[in-house]
Amino acid sequence: MSTAPTVYDVAERSGVSIATVSRVYRNPDSVRAETRERVLAAARELGYVPSGNARGLASRSTGVLGLCFPDYSDPDAEAEATEAEEEDAATLYADQIIRGMERAARRHGYALLIAASLKGGPESLVAKVAGRVDGFAVLARTVPTQELEVISRRQPVVMLAGPREGTDHLDHLDHIEVANFDGQHELTRHLIEDHGLRRLAYIGSAEESPDVEARFRGYLAACRTGGVRVSDEPDLRVAMMTQAEGERAVDVLLAREGERPDALVFANDQLAVGALHALQQQGLRVPDDVVVTGFDGIPLSRLVRPALTTVRQPMLRMGEEAVELLIKRLTGTRDTEPVSLMLPVTVVRRASCGCGKADDAGPERR
Amino acid sequence: MSTAPTVYDVAERSGVSIATVSRVYRNPDSVRAETRERVLAAARELGYVPSGNARGLASRSTGVLGLCFPDYSDPDAEAEATEAEEEDAATLYADQIIRGMERAARRHGYALLIAASLKGGPESLVAKVAGRVDGFAVLARTVPTQELEVISRRQPVVMLAGPREGTDHLDHLDHIEVANFDGQHELTRHLIEDHGLRRLAYIGSAEESPDVEARFRGYLAACRTGGVRVSDEPDLRVAMMTQAEGERAVDVLLAREGERPDALVFANDQLAVGALHALQQQGLRVPDDVVVTGFDGIPLSRLVRPALTTVRQPMLRMGEEAVELLIKRLTGTRDTEPVSLMLPVTVVRRASCGCGKADDAGPERR
DNA sequence: CATACGACTGTAAGCGCATTCATTTTAGGT
DNA sequence: ACCTAAAATGAATGCGCTTACAGTCGTATG
Structure with missing residues (x-):
């Protein structure tokens, strides 16, 4: 685990500049095939993996979407939870939503960052997630509204479940609920x-x-x-x-x-x-x-x-819709009106x- | 969604240097209470959220663990999957492991980044995840072994399920399987x-x-x-x-x-x-x-x-053990022998x- | 043979934050 | 009031990568 190789290492080894190394990854066609191969070979030998952080910093976008949900259960509980516990309704929900979001996110080339809120824990959860993603979804009542309010001014946030009325300041958030x-x-x-x-x-x-x-x-x-x-x-x-x-x-x-x-x-x-x-x-x-x-x-x-x-x-679908909304915000021309979806249910x-x-x-x- | 505020904005607004702003978040006690409040207030007003990328870059650690698993199903399939599909065994596995990992990760202050591999898609999946986490777990046969081999030289990787024998070059990876x-x-x-x-x-x-x-x-x-x-x-x-x-x-x-x-x-x-x-x-x-x-x-x-x-x-436990192993590697003194866990099952x-x-x-x- | 281009590649300037080191305050002591 | 150690804070540098912008060639044009 010595210090990981960087563009500089790869550049040096393949006799090009770091800009070219970068281009090989970002825009392969802009580099001559021969040069590209040389760079790729060097990268392989060195075990080079581009730093997501650096890339994100430089390009100000992470390629990651997030989800905050209420915590499943006491994280300090014994590992072998009883079966009953494992079927906690909230858990089931979250699983489905995670699945839906992951699937939709992948379809758009995004990865998914998930984090459950520790009840009573430091509320830094959202901030942590928010700081690492391009946009994220929050299961209702997972995060203090005020905090959300602040964050949502800076990046797309979609609220999941829970009616929007009552959640005072959050009227400008996109929102998805179930009928x-x-x-x-x-x-x-x-x-x-x-x-x-x-x-x-x-x-x-x-x-x-x-x-x-x-x-x-x-x-x-x-x-x-x-x-x-x-x-x-x-x-x-x-x-x-x-x-x-x-x-x-x-x-x-x-x-x-x-x-x-x-x-x-x-x-x-x-x-x-x-x-x-x-x-x-x-x-x-x-x-x-x-x-x-x-x-x-x-x-x-x-x-x-x-x-x-x-x-x-349709929890799975809720997850997917959430991603679609986020993507829309991310690629959207200008910030339009907040969207509020009401997903139909089936008896x-x-x-x-x-x-x-x-x-x-x-x-x-x- | 104008450009997000940074430490500089907060620093200026609260009349301190960016170093102090940083300290307020990283090490609150090292800043005088009065100053701290001033900074926090400015941050709040500005809607400041620390950039995970920048932080990660500077401190070379992300506070995120990852998981790569086989893809649930065709991501282009109709949103409303049949119920039968939703119960795909692999899906159930992944859910449990995700839960276990998320829980354990949270306990250690980490978030979890998940990404399913698109079958036949660009194998960049791992690289993407690898570049954004401090360490990650891979469900067996999700990722080409060669790629893993390279990456695992640079950061902790634990292989989940699937016996280690046969997976030639990966003998130095930590590994967890079920009996x-x-x-x-x-x-x-x-x-x-x-x-x-x-x-x-x-x-x-x-x-x-x-x-x-x-x-x-x-x-x-x-x-x-x-x-x-x-x-x-x-x-x-x-x-x-x-x-x-x-x-x-x-x-x-x-x-x-x-x-x-x-x-x-x-x-x-x-x-x-x-x-x-x-x-x-x-x-x-x-x-x-x-x-x-x-x-x-x-x-x-x-x-x-x-x-x-x-x-x-014990899939849930497998997820937890995976995190524990990663954490150990991350905090461990030196790289020790590769660990191989065999989790007991119950009839x-x-x-x-x-x-x-x-x-x-x-x-x-x- | 000179001029333009187009295709590549290199240079350099950050991105936002952590951190070391130096400097300024503040708190004690006497 | 004066000196010293400890506490706070600021200045400066770099993390690894993206991205204009500026060169460098090789070659199609005139």
């Missing part, structure tokens, strides 16, 4: 109108997520339209949106006096899957005794029995609401 | 000795993966030790390790004349899950009529019915081999 309201609304409408269900129960989350709130509002709206009486609050709020909490939710709900609900509408798939399990143990059949629905459309949702009716979020009707064959849970085919 | 042989061996032994199965069939892959080969060798060894007669070749090789192929494999196998096997040993979980589905459709019960096993331990494996007996690979006995309650498929609890 949470519409999705939950349509799903609820389906339950009410198509399945004739009237006694619905919504299980939400204690956490203050704009996305989750939007779902609940969609639910409320559909109920009202459908003439179903509901309160302004979820019938139950769980602490976290995990399977374990989903199971607990069922226990709590069933223990309540009064009529048992026809349908349990969960704020996400994790909860719903947990509920499925608990209901089974309680001897209740889904969907015959009670209907269950989720939200997100994680892979798991179609593998459980009965397969879960849910709303699929996936499966067995848990009474649609589809009850048996449908095997691997779906294309 | 594929041991895992498959133990699993096979379990089937033979504990379940008394004698007619096994191994379904492998046409693709030449050292890991997959190691599994098969483990299978062979266990069969021989157990006195089970087997040929030197897998009973069947599939084109890709997908669920669809797994289903097809079952059809092929069952169509063959001769006794039906007691157990189908698949080279990975994807195949096994597909097989489970096909068997169900054929009216065969698992594990009563035929035992099925997989390999990998993907989340999906415990959600199918019956839950799949498999060998769990997970579930319903599909006759262990565990047949019903065990709900979400497991911690």
